[in-house]
Amino acid sequence: xxxxxxxxxxxxxxxxxxxxxxxxxxxxxxxxxxxxxxxxxxxxxxxxxxxxxxxxxxxxxxxxxxxxxxxxxxxxxxxxxxxxxxxxxxxxxxxxxxxxxxxxxxxxxxxxxxxxxxxxxxxxxxxxxxxxxxxxxx
Amino acid sequence: xxxxxxxxxxxxxxxxxxxxxxxxxxxxxxxxxxxxxxxxxxxxxxxxxxxxxxxxxxxxxxxxxxxxxxxxxxxxxxxxxxxxxxxxxxxxxxxxxxxxxxxxxxxxxxxxxxxxxxxxxxxxxxxxxxxxxxxxxx
Numbered sequence: 001x002x003x004x005x006x007x008x009x010x011x012x013x014x015x016x017x018x019x020x021x022x023x024x025x026x027x028x029x030x031x032x033x034x035x036x037x038x039x040x041x042x043x044x045x046x047x048x049x050x051x052x053x054x055x056x057x058x059x060x061x062x063x064x065x066x067x068x069x070x071x072x073x074x075x076x077x078x079x080x081x082x083x084x085x086x087x088x089x090x091x092x093x094x095x096x097x098x099x100x101x102x103x104x105x106x107x108x109x110x111x112x113x114x115x116x117x118x119x120x121x122x123x124x125x126x127x128x129x130x131x132x133x134x135x136x137x138x
Numbered sequence: 139x140x141x142x143x144x145x146x147x148x149x150x151x152x153x154x155x156x157x158x159x160x161x162x163x164x165x166x167x168x169x170x171x172x173x174x175x176x177x178x179x180x181x182x183x184x185x186x187x188x189x190x191x192x193x194x195x196x197x198x199x200x201x202x203x204x205x206x207x208x209x210x211x212x213x214x215x216x217x218x219x220x221x222x223x224x225x226x227x228x229x230x231x232x233x234x235x236x237x238x239x240x241x242x243x244x245x246x247x248x249x250x251x252x253x254x255x256x257x258x259x260x261x262x263x264x265x266x267x268x269x270x271x272x273x274x275x276x
Binding site for chain 1: 176180181194198201214215216220222223224242243245
């Protein structure tokens with residue numbers, strides 16, 4: 001999750017909503033990304049989407065069954081849908097997103113075989129978001 | 139929708155699940171795409187995602203409020219989530235997808251201001267999919 005936080009910090013430096021993600025397979029990072037919706041003017045350029053595209057490229061296939069994604073914030077429905085298509089083995093996220101998080105939808109947006117873990121380093125993952133929006137409001 | 143069907147046909151010729159999409163703004167096509175998940179080995183490469191990225195690029199901004207998307211099949215949750223982020227004005231789809239369509243989820247995955255129209259040229263949109271899977275099973 002420290003690596004995902006590094007990505008989130010990189011996003012903050014680029015004036016993007018600071019969310020970061022890394023995808024790990026067999027102990028190795030095979031994809032990483034941070035939110036780039038502003039720079040790319042593309043609403044699909046979320047941290048998870050960029051990390052998924054990078055990871056499937058690295059794997060040479062469109063499934064990520066043996067991988068896990070670490071993401072600083074609870075994925076939105078778009079990203080959850082993409083993670084479902086990838087059949088990723090595990091999703092580990094930091095802070096919850098009660099407004100747009102995937103977990104408020106039913107039936108589940110994630111693949112039935114995907115393990116979900118939440119709250120990992122949630123204070124750090126949440127603080128960077130709160131600080132970002134605080135600085136924006138000044 | 140005829141243009142979206144052309145995209146779906148292009149997908150079929152590439153051995154991709156034949157789904158196509160076009161995004162129209164003020165009578166002009168500003169983005170188009172067809173499913174490319176196999177060729178790109180990328181589960182995020184759905185017709186709608188490719189069309190959204192192309193359209194926002196053409197618009198120079200990440201919102202598509204004044205646009206409509208024509209897509210041959212009901213969008214999945216990933217694509218619905220992406221369309222929600224784009225705040226697209228209208229979603230017009232052909233055949234329903236009772237297995238993975240966005241409409242089976244609640245609350246709604248689409249943006250509250252997006253108008254939804256379904257069943258447009260649904261026989262043509264559905265036939266190309268059915269034919270594709272029939273030929274695969276041979």
